[in-house]
Each structure stands twice: as structure tokens, then as C-alpha cells.
Amino acid sequence: MVLPHTPQKAQQLPRTEPDQLWSEPIDSPDYIPRHMKRSAASQFPILEVIQRLLYRLKPMPSGGNLENLLALIGLYQAIHPLYRLLQDLCIRAFTVQVTIPESDPIAKEVLAWMGSEVILTSRTRSAMLVTGGMQDANDNFHRHMMMARGPRIGIDKVDSEVLCLPPIGTRLFWIGFRPFIFSRRGGSSYRNNSVIAGNFVDDSGHLQNSLTIMTLGWSLKPLQDFTTLCHKFKIKNLTGTTTVYFAGGGSGDPYGEGWQSVSKAIRKLDTIDMDEDTKFDLIRDAEYYYSEQSRSFFADCGIPYRRGYLFHGPPGTGKSSFSAALAGHLGCDIYHINLATGSISDGGLHRLFLGLPRKCIVVIEDIDSAGIGREQAPSTTEAPPTAPTLSIGIEGMYGAGMPMHMPRQASGQGRRNMVTLSGLLNAIDGNASQEGRLLIMTSNNPDALDSALIRPGRIDKKVYFGNISTSAGKSIFKRLIGRSALAHDAAFTMAQIEQYASEFADKVPANNFTPAQVQNFLQGCRGDPHQALREIDAWVEENRSATGASGTSETSTSFMSHPAFDPIHGLLDNDSDLDSLMEGEGMA
Numbered sequence: 001m002v003l004p005h006t007p008q009k010a011q012q013l014p015r016t017e018p019d020q021l022w023s024e025p026i027d028s029p030d031y032i033p034r035h036m037k038r039s040a041a042s043q044f045p046i047l048e049v050i051q052r053l054l055y056r057l058k059p060m061p062s063g064g065n066l067e068n069l070l071a072l073i074g075l076y077q078a079i080h081p082l083y084r085l086l087q088d089l090c091i092r093a094f095t096v097q098v099t100i101p102e103s104d105p106i107a108k109e110v111l112a113w114m115g116s117e118v119i120l121t122s123r124t125r126s127a128m129l130v131t132g133g134m135q136d137a138n139d140n141f142h143r144h145m146m147m148a149r150g151p152r153i154g155i156d157k158v159d160s161e162v163l164c165l166p167p168i169g170t171r172l173f174w175i176g177f178r179p180f181i182f183s184r185r186g187g188s189s190y191r192n193n194s195v196i197a198g199n200f201v202d203d204s205g206h207l208q209n210s211l212t213i214m215t216l217g218w219s220l221k222p223l224q225d226f227t228t229l230c231h232k233f234k235i236k237n238l239t240g241t242t243t244v245y246f247a248g249g250g251s252g253d254p255y256g257e258g259w260q261s262v263s264k265a266i267r268k269l270d271t272i273d274m275d276e277d278t279k280f281d282l283i284r285d286a287e288y289y290y291s292e293q294s295r296s297f298f299a300d301c302g303i304p305y306r307r308g309y310l311f312h313g314p315p316g317t318g319k320s321s322f323s324a325a326l327a328g329h330l331g332c333d334i335y336h337i338n339l340a341t342g343s344i345s346d347g348g349l350h351r352l353f354l355g356l357p358r359k360c361i362v363v364i365e366d367i368d369s370a371g372i373g374r375e376q377a378p379s380t381t382e383a384p385p386t387a388p389t390l391s392i393g394i395e396g397m398y399g400a401g402m403p404m405h406m407p408r409q410a411s412g413q414g415r416r417n418m419v420t421l422s423g424l425l426n427a428i429d430g431n432a433s434q435e436g437r438l439l440i441m442t443s444n445n446p447d448a449l450d451s452a453l454i455r456p457g458r459i460d461k462k463v464y465f466g467n468i469s470t471s472a473g474k475s476i477f478k479r480l481i482g483r484s485a486l487a488h489d490a491a492f493t494m495a496q497i498e499q500y501a502s503e504f505a506d507k508v509p510a511n512n513f514t515p516a517q518v519q520n521f522l523q524g525c526r527g528d529p530h531q532a533l534r535e536i537d538a539w540v541e542e543n544r545s546a547t548g549a550s551g552t553s554e555t556s557t558s559f560m561s562h563p564a565f566d567p568i569h570g571l572l573d574n575d576s577d578l579d580s581l582m583e584g585e586g587m588a
């Protein structure tokens with residue numbers, strides 16, 4: 001039986017219009033005329049959206065779960081920007097923050113502190129693990145501290161070179177009763193509308209990774225105290241190491257502009273073979289420079305608090321090694337700038353100097369090969385078309401005025417130098433330049449340098465590093481061969497080593513080879529005194545003919561060749577003296 005089809009009228013539920021939600025009886029004190037509500041909603045469309053979404057959320061007699069869910073999501077989407085706006089307003093009103101580019105030395109200290117004191121000590125659920133070396137030039141430093149704290153999150157299962165750092169993101173931590181928010185941002189995670197973590201845009205307009213530290217209040221003092229805490233933490237944990245910073249090449253450099261760092265074991269001063277008087281004079285001078293007495297002397301006399309040395313001599317004679325050992329001795333960091341890379345501009349150099357801490361050693365390496373010779377009058381020589389902004393110094397490199405002594409490296413094909421003499425002078429002691437640094441310039445050819453660069457006040461001491469003397473040869477043999485032989489083979493005695501060292505030194509013609517050359521030969525002998533003595537004659541012959549070494553005017557004036565020069569004089573008269581000499585050696 002077919003029932004007649006009686007179309008059922010869909011049950012129409014009375015729907016409440018959004019406006020009715022707020023409707024009040026006309027005699028109610030809360031009554032607002034409808035047209036006024038409409039105009040408010042039309043002025044702020046977001047209100048109307050929220051109003052409609054709220055209406056959708058009203059429980060309905062039939063179904064509506066999906067609709068409710070969608071309305072809820074829509075409501076969240078609509079309210080979220082408002083929430084962010086309010087959050088940002090509160091942050092701006094009640095907090096202070098600092099942003100540090102990740103390439104800055106302070107950032108390394110903050111990251112290390114966070115990794116060690118927050119990430120490894122809390123029940124963290126995320127961390128950034130990086131292998132040492134390329135990922136983070138500060139690897140040794142972080143590793144050192146990880147070892148100091150002990151692994152906490154299963155790091156013992158992985159290679160000891162894995163480092164634990166705070167991940168990209170935001171993290172809350174407390175120091176005492178004060179909350180801090182730490183944010184680490186990658187350059188790509190730039191968000192225009194956030195004030196929680198500012199991003200750092202470098203001079204070339206590129207986004208750099210950055211850190212932001214934020215805390216409650218209106219004063220930057222707690223943040224300054226925090227960075228000081230991180231710095232002290234670094235000093236405490238870096239006993240026995242020196243942090244060596246290298247200037248990044250510029251925006252084209254994968255590591256970016258600014259300072260990149262690596263930690264190295266401190267090289268002891270007694271591993272540098274040089275005239276003892278010169279050595280101790282330099283040490284005394286540097287120690288005095290950093291004393292309170294000298295600081296107040298400079299201040300009282302109104303002299304800029306700066307000091308400069310020029311180390312000159314052939315390559316491989318210990319200029320850089322001594323600088324590093326001096327930094328280790330003074331307990332400060334060392335900053336290397338190599339202008340010969342041709343990728344640092346005047347502005348970049350200035351910024352590098354501005355980023356220096358108060359106490360540090362800055363080494364400008366091979367300054368003569370950087371093409372910054374004497375400032376010349378503008379040359380008529382045409383510069384190559386690829387170098388439209390050639391400095392005065394570089395015109396000499398490319399043009400007819402190129403000095404004959406200019407190393408091949410500096411005259412590199414197509415490479416140009418972007419630092420001018422005036423730019424360099426301005427960076428090292430212009431008005432805006434940081435005080436307190438000890439500047440060391442190294443040069444293989446000081447005659448090529450402009451007198452303005454090395455005038456008193458800029459360069460206070462000039463020290464010549466020369467080829468190896470007989471006594472220095474003996475010293476190097478004892479350090480590189482004798483020590484190892486005594487440690488690994490009981491058959492050797494001190495007296496024997498002394499004798500072998502003298503024999504070896506006699507076979508190496510004085511002032512012909514650099515310490516680096518001799519060191520290289522001895523390293524190849526792997527601690528075997530007999531092999532060293534067996535092979536030295538052939539090596540001398542071969543290298544003499546290869547280099548045509550017959551003594552240079554430089555070596556003839558070397559302090560190492562001075563009859564009075566005996567770098568080990570007074571130290572090696574007996575066994576204990578040798579032991580004391582050898583105690584701190586072996587670090588390269």
C-alpha cells in the first residue's frame with residue numbers, strides 16, 4: 001500500500017538574529033537602539049564577525065556539532081590578532097629587551113650559558129644539537145662546558161663533539177625571582193608583527209640569526225647583569241684556553257660579517273723561541289698596559305688608552321704564535337683580521353673594531369700584503385674595470401706604481417682590496433674606535449708600510465722576528481724531540497738529549513731557516529732523536545738548494561743570531577730546568 005505522499009514541512013525553528021542577542025526591552029536601562037549597534041558593527045567589522053560566530057556557538061536543539069567546531073575555529077582566527085596586539089602592547093609597556101646578532105661574541109657567551117645552565121639543567125624537551133667545527137665555530141667552548149656540566153639528556157650516547165644549544169624558539173627561565181624570556185630566531189623565521197623577538201638586519205639588508213633576551217621592567221640593567229653573568233661564566237669555564245676570533249669576510253662570506261670564534265688551548269710563552277730580553281720586555285709592557293696604574297695614567301694624561309706593536313720578519317718566525325701566547329698570558333681574547341682577503345671594506349673594518357671588547361689583543365696580519373702601502377697621489381694609471389672603487393693603496397697594486405716587494409698574493413688576479421689607508425687609520429684610532437685594545441700588526445716587509453701607520457702612538461714597539469739561531473735550534477729539538485723521547489723511551493737520559501740537541505743545532509746553519517721550517521722537519525721525525533740526526537744533513541742540503549738559502553740581510557740582523565742571544569740560557573743547566581721548560585709545552 002502506497003501511502004499518499006504528504007510533503008512534510010521542514011520544522012522551522014525560530015532563529016534568533018544576532019542583533020537580538022543583545023536586545024533589551026525598550027524600557028531597559030541597557031537598551032541600545034538597533035541602528036547604533038549596527039553602526040558600531042559596521043565601523044569595526046571584526047566585531048560583527050565575532051558577534052556572528054558567537055551566535056553560531058549557541059547550543060542548538062538539533063545537531064550543530066560540526067558547525068560549532070567551525071565557529072570555534074573561526075572565532076579563534078578572529079580573536080588571535082587581537083590577542084597578539086594586546087600581548088605586544090603589554091610587552092612594549094612592561095618589558096625591556098636586547099637583541100644580539102648571533103655572530104656577535106656576546107651571543108656565543110649567552111648561548112653557552114643557556115645551553116649549560118638552562119637546557120642541560122631543566123627537564124627540557126627540545127635542544128639544538130650540533131657537531132663541532134663548521135656548524136658553530138665556538139665548538140670547543142661549548143664542548144668544554146658540556147663536559148664540565150656532564151651530559152644530562154642522553155648526550156653520552158653520541159659523539160663527544162655533539163654540542164647542546166638552545167633551539168630556535170622561545171624559552172622562559174628565572175634568575176632568582178626575575179623571569180627572563182630567551183628567544184632564538186633564524187634569519188628565515190622573521191615575523192614582521194612580533195615584538196617578542198626582534199630580528200637583526202645587517203648593513204647589507206640581510207636577516208641575521210639573532211637572540212633576544214627580555215625581562216620585566218623599564219631598565220636595561222638586569223639585562224646588562226645577565227650578559228655579564230654569561231661573560232663571567234665563559235671566563236670561569238675557559239681556564240686553559242684562549243678564544244680566537246676571526247673577522248668574517250662580509251656579506252658574501254657564508255659565515256657573514258662580524259667575528260667568528262674558536263677556542264684553543266693556551267700556548268705558553270716559553271714555547272716561543274726568541275730573545276729572552278725582548279720577550280720579557282714585551283710581556284712586562286703588556287702587563288703594565290693592562291694594570292690599574294697605567295689605566296689611570298692614560299686617563300690622567302688624557303692620552304687615548306691604546307697600545308700598538310709591530311712584529312716584523314720573514315713568514316714562519318713566530319709573530320702570530322707569540323701574539324697568541326701573549327693573549328693567553330694576559331687572559332684575554334685575541335682577534336685576527338686578515339686584510340689580504342680583500343673582502344673587508346673600510347666600513348666593515350670600522351664595525352669590526354667597534355665590536356671589540358675593552359680588553360683584547362687585535363692582530364692585523366701581514367699588513368703589507370694587504371696592499372695598503374704608502375698613500376700615493378692619485379695615479380693616472382687606469383684601474384681595471386672590475387674594480388671601480390679602488391682605494392689609493394690598491395692603485396699601486398694594479399698600476400705601474402705597484403711596489404716590487406708586493407707579495408704575489410697581494411697582487412692577486414682580479415682581487416681588489418677594499419680597505420684604504422685612511423679607513424684603516426680611522427678604524428684603529430679614530431674617535432669612535434674602542435679603547436683598551438692592544439693592537440699587533442704583523443708584517444713581512446715593514447718598509448712597505450706608510451709611516452703614518454707605524455708612527456709613535458699607533459705603534460709603540462717594533463720587534464723583529466728572525467730565522468732560527470743555533471741556540472733556538474737546540475731549544476726546538478729539546479721541545480719537539482727530547483720531551484717525547486724521554487717520556488716514551490726509558491733508554492734516553494737527559495744528558496743524551498742535551499748532547500743530541502747540540503749536535504742537531506750544529507748541523508742546522510744559523511739564520512738560514514725559519515723556526516716553522518725546522519719545526520716541520522722535526523715533527524716528521526716523530527720523537528726519534530736518531531732519525532732527526534740521521535736525516536738533518538740531507539734535509540738541510542735539499543732545503544738550502546730549494547730556497548737558495550744563504551742567509552739574508554734580515555737574518556744577519558736577527559736578534560736570534562746575536563751572539564748574546566741564548567733563548568734557553570739559564571734554563572737548561574740541569575734536568576729540572578728542562579722539565580720545567582717542558583712542562584707547559586706541546587700545544588700548537
Ligand SMILES: Nc1ncnc2c1ncn2[C@@H]1O[C@H](COP(=O)(O)OP(=O)(O)OP(=O)(O)O)[C@@H](O)[C@H]1O
Pocket residue numbers: 271272273274314315316317318319320321322365366442443444465514515516517519588
Ligand atoms: N720563534 C718561534 N718559536 C717557536 N715556534 C715557532 C717560532 N716561529 C715559528 N714557530 C712555529 O712555526 C709555525 C708558524 O709560526 P707563526 O704563524 O707564528 O709565524 P709568523 O711569523 O706569524 O708567520 P706569518 O708571517 O706567515 O704569519 C707555528 O706552528 C709555530 O709553532
